[in-house]
Amino acid sequence: MDCWTSSLRVDDEYEKLVLRMNPPRVTVENSSSRKATLIKVDSTNKRGSLLEVVQVLNDMDLIIRRAYISSDGEWFMDVFHVTDKHGNKLSENDVAERIQQSLGPRARSFRSLRRSVGVQAAPEHTTIELTGRDRPGLLSEVFAVLTDLKCNVVAAEVWTHNSRMASVVYITSEATGLPIDDPDTLSKIKQLLLHVLKGHRDKRSANTVVSVGSTHKERRLHQMMYADRDYDMNDTVGSASKRCKPLVTIENVSDKGYTVVNLRCPDRPKLLFDTVCTLTDMQYVVYHATVIAEGPEAHLEYYIRHMDGNPISSDAERQRVVNCLEAAIKRRASEGISLELRCEDRVGLLSDVTRIFRENGLSVTRAEVTTRGSQAANIFYVIDTSGNPVKSETIEAVRQEIGQTILRVKDEADSNSSPQESGRFSLGNLFRSRSEKFLYQLGLLKSYS
Incomplete structure (x- = not known):
């Protein structure tokens, strides 16, 4: 054991002692x-x-x-x-x-x-981490692969930013309900998902990690997108997001x-x-x-x-901090219409739902997938793949195919904010005048003015 390792262990033990003495x-x-x-x-x-x-x-x-x-x-x-x-x-x-x-x-x-x-503990699932170039239909392909491999998705979170995608997915075996720990199976999952991520345009930076264990989803998503350098790319978000760009100053x-x-x-x-x-x-x-x-x-x-105790020392470093903080704020921003799916969970549910989105020309910009007992509680943020506003008839067609009673339009202000925050920025607010009429046409609002 070298002196450096020994010193680290002594420091760690001292830290534990101090914490025990001063809880x-x-x-x-x-x-x-x-x-x-x-x-x-x-x-x-x-x-x-x-x-x-x-x-x-x-x-x-x-x-x-x-x-x-x-x-x-x-x-x-x-x-x-x-x-x-x-x-x-x-x-x-x-x-x-x-x-x-x-x-x-x-x-x-x-x-x-x-x-x-908010999901099962480490011994009860296998964790998959994915990063790669975002494109329409990517999430549908990922869930289709997992379904074909007899994997049940217990929970997942997906973020997209600057044409990049990062996702943490928790899976179990369809047959046993237990985590998948067979090395050959894990290797096959990793290979097939990496092939999907790379597609025809992302030969170098796509990445897949499969492990048996637990990870904090949102912390890992920030780390994964930071490692993928999503902050160092041209901003491809819509004009509404650009108008609400964070103001970061450093001195x-x-x-x-x-x-x-x-x-x-x-x-x-x-x-x-x-x-x-x-x-x-x-x-x-x-x-x-x-x-x-x-x-x-x-x-x-x-x-x-x-x-090391020193402040920021250069303009280049200062600009990098600005870029990274801007990216951290924008990653969680949800562009598009919010759709909430609540129904009995089953293997292949996510594959079917995201396939229907893709077939109707919708692309998922963010997703939150959770399972509570036997119930699936999922939120998807979708945009039109052509870049145009999502049409009401498109959402209606999707709801009819999936089930109008289990898929509903959920305004972002309702899903993420308290009533006191309803005046704050959200894409739901940006589209409010349009979406209130839209919800009325779908029969989800009793009145529209």
């Missing part, structure tokens, strides 16, 4: 604010603590209205003003315990975060030795998680931060340094 303190109280619940976290400081806390709040579907973060020295203190996704204060039960678990020793933290993903505070990152953009859920995740994966440490997101626009200010 995190989490308080949750509803009396200080009329509109939000206050969550205060005090703990010894270790790399990634902020991300772990924000990740837990993210997994609990909490909306962060304000946040004040300070982590200089050996201790950090965070204060979050939060509501549930409907804009209500929280019950104090369970919140403090879950955050305390996330900040404990790393093994305990990992178990806590696995539970927070150094020479007397304090920090780099200050100011970010303004339309507010939305999970914005803090997306930006903190990106800064952490880029090897920056957030020492102080202020977040204000109580109106249609969010303002986030981060005081950061490199892990």
